[in-house]
Amino acid sequence: MELPEQGAALGGAMRAPIGVFDSGIGGLTVAAALRRMLPLEDILYIGDTARVPYGGKSASTIERYGREISGMLLAEGAKMIVVACNTASALAVPRLQQSLEVPVIGVIQPGAAAAVEATRNGHVGVIATRATVQSGAYEREIHRLNPEIRVSAQACPLLVPLIEEGWMNDPVTRLVIERYLGGLLELGIDTLVLGCTHYPLLRESLGAFVGEGIALVDSAQNCAMRVDAELKSRGMASSGSDSGSLRVTLTDPSAAFLDVAQEALGLEVGEVRVRPVQMLSE
Amino acid sequence: MELPEQGAALGGAMRAPIGVFDSGIGGLTVAAALRRMLPLEDILYIGDTARVPYGGKSASTIERYGREISGMLLAEGAKMIVVACNTASALAVPRLQQSLEVPVIGVIQPGAAAAVEATRNGHVGVIATRATVQSGAYEREIHRLNPEIRVSAQACPLLVPLIEEGWMNDPVTRLVIERYLGGLLELGIDTLVLGCTHYPLLRESLGAFVGEGIALVDSAQNCAMRVDAELKSRGMASSGSDSGSLRVTLTDPSAAFLDVAQEALGLEVGEVRVRPVQMLSE
Numbered sequence: 001m002e003l004p005e006q007g008a009a010l011g012g013a014m015r016a017p018i019g020v021f022d023s024g025i026g027g028l029t030v031a032a033a034l035r036r037m038l039p040l041e042d043i044l045y046i047g048d049t050a051r052v053p054y055g056g057k058s059a060s061t062i063e064r065y066g067r068e069i070s071g072m073l074l075a076e077g078a079k080m081i082v083v084a085c086n087t088a089s090a091l092a093v094p095r096l097q098q099s100l101e102v103p104v105i106g107v108i109q110p111g112a113a114a115a116v117e118a119t120r121n122g123h124v125g126v127i128a129t130r131a132t133v134q135s136g137a138y139e140r141e142i143h144r145l146n147p148e149i150r151v152s153a154q155a156c157p158l159l160v161p162l163i164e165e166g167w168m169n170d171p172v173t174r175l176v177i178e179r180y181l182g183g184l185l186e187l188g189i190d191t192l193v194l195g196c197t198h199y200p201l202l203r204e205s206l207g208a209f210v211g212e213g214i215a216l217v218d219s220a221q222n223c224a225m226r227v228d229a230e231l232k233s234r235g236m237a238s239s240g241s242d243s244g245s246l247r248v249t250l251t252d253p254s255a256a257f258l259d260v261a262q263e264a265l266g267l268e269v270g271e272v273r274v275r276p277v278q279m280l281s282e
Numbered sequence: 283m284e285l286p287e288q289g290a291a292l293g294g295a296m297r298a299p300i301g302v303f304d305s306g307i308g309g310l311t312v313a314a315a316l317r318r319m320l321p322l323e324d325i326l327y328i329g330d331t332a333r334v335p336y337g338g339k340s341a342s343t344i345e346r347y348g349r350e351i352s353g354m355l356l357a358e359g360a361k362m363i364v365v366a367c368n369t370a371s372a373l374a375v376p377r378l379q380q381s382l383e384v385p386v387i388g389v390i391q392p393g394a395a396a397a398v399e400a401t402r403n404g405h406v407g408v409i410a411t412r413a414t415v416q417s418g419a420y421e422r423e424i425h426r427l428n429p430e431i432r433v434s435a436q437a438c439p440l441l442v443p444l445i446e447e448g449w450m451n452d453p454v455t456r457l458v459i460e461r462y463l464g465g466l467l468e469l470g471i472d473t474l475v476l477g478c479t480h481y482p483l484l485r486e487s488l489g490a491f492v493g494e495g496i497a498l499v500d501s502a503q504n505c506a507m508r509v510d511a512e513l514k515s516r517g518m519a520s521s522g523s524d525s526g527s528l529r530v531t532l533t534d535p536s537a538a539f540l541d542v543a544q545e546a547l548g549l550e551v552g553e554v555r556v557r558p559v560q561m562l563s564e
């Protein structure tokens with residue numbers, strides 16, 4: 001099966017939704033930032049909860065998942081694909097950008113640019129999933145902008161499960177943060193990239209541990225700014241005056257964490273649809 | 283697509299392998315118990331690492347995954363399916379037992395029987411994934427054997443990620459165990475079912491917390507005994523005299539945890555194959 005044609009021609013139907021996807025619910029931090037910044041846009045969000053998490057899986061599997069979920073968004077007429085998942089951004093965005101005709105925006109480039117902007121001492125820390133760290137995507141992107149900057153990355157596989165358990169402000173979570181981040185602080189970073197869309201939900205605990213001297217770079221906010229700029233420069237922004245909506249589709253109905261995220265983000269989500277993944281035959 | 287015919291007729295080809303599957307690597311605790319108890323049997327193990335974990339997903343998705351992975355094992359000639367995953371045992375085994383012609387053995391029934399055997403005060407605790415706890419499968423199975431026994435279940439979603447991080451004997455893990463198990467101890471259980479195939483790897487930390495007065499029931503060991511009995515009663519045991527082997531197939535190549543498990547279990551695993559899942563069309 002080929003990827004479906006995108007439903008919206010680039011020039012017309014500017015009421016077409018922005019397609020956003022993540023391995024699960026974490027990407028709602030990006031959706032929330034988009035809702036705040038672009039209130040007139042419709043957003044169609046797919047969380048691949050049937051296969052969550054992506055963070056420990058291989059590049060080839062994550063790339064295939066990215067193509068499958070993008071295909072579902074395009075079939076619904078998405079005018080742009082926002083990959084609201086650091087792991088999929090690191091591993092699937094380059095190929096999606098080559099193969100799709102709509103713009104594809106990930107969270108890595110905006111986050112890397114913001115980190116380069118923020119650092120004063122030229123040493124940036126990155127926390128992310130194992131797959132994102134192994135991909136080296138943040139290093140590559142930061143060095144493309146400024147090869148002098150030192151990048152130290154730390155995989156933090158337990159942070160997502162802790163957030164999904166709802167233990168955002170908890171002694172256990174603080175202990176785990178200390179374990180993962182202690183080494184980065186000793187190395188002397190002055191900027192920390194939250195390289196997973198779940199992590200902004202831990203902002204308070206992370207900030208308390210690293211202290212005020214270290215800038216936290218949140219990919220959700222920076223990604224939304226990039227989307228805004230891209231829509232404007234291509235003349236693709238919504239031309240309507242009605243406020244937009246957020247529709248959420250999950251590939252598996254089980255979403256204990258959806259309530260946690262909605263509450264933490266103050267998000268208005270209507271009916272949540274469930275649709276199994278449409279697999280691509282190779 | 284229909285499920286493939288099983289490759290081995292029940293009466294013949296007793297050199298056919300026992301098919302074992304889990305959402306990931308945890309089921310190797312069952313494979314290790316089978317290797318010890320049935321050294322002449324060949325074991326074909328599939329870990330569905332492309333979609334791991336199952337524990338937070340819905341019944342319908344887990345049931346479909348169970349049918350897909352069983353189909354892969356049958357296509358390789360498995361004479362029996364062992365569901366070495368509590369979540370899939372709770373949610374997929376009943377339908378697999380109805381639809382497949384080979385015997386299907388899960389870990390819930392053997393674990394429940396062992397718990398009924400072990401309890402003295404008639405109060406059994408169960409720790410498991412969220413999906414297993416929500417299924418009520420252990421309660422149902424224990425009450426089928428003895429309706430008088432009280433069952434208290436606790437979902438422990440963080441234990442698998444902690445084990446996969448290799449933090450088996452760690453202050454963080456001890457703190458999490460205390461949080462999850464404190465309530466069960468206060469309720470007065472005298473038996474604790476380790477209702478997830480990962481948990482035997484935490485046996486030491488769990489035992490240290492609950493103390494010697496509480497019997498730990500390990501589904502891996504009890505499941506292997508049930509497989510042994512079933513093979514003998516059906517005349518399906520391996521008739522060869524060569525020692526059997528363990529072959530491992532993963533649906534995603536990323537398996538950081540495979541090394542941890544192999545070492546902890548002292549397992550001899552040859553070449554690990556990677557094959558994508560064969561999806562069933564409905």
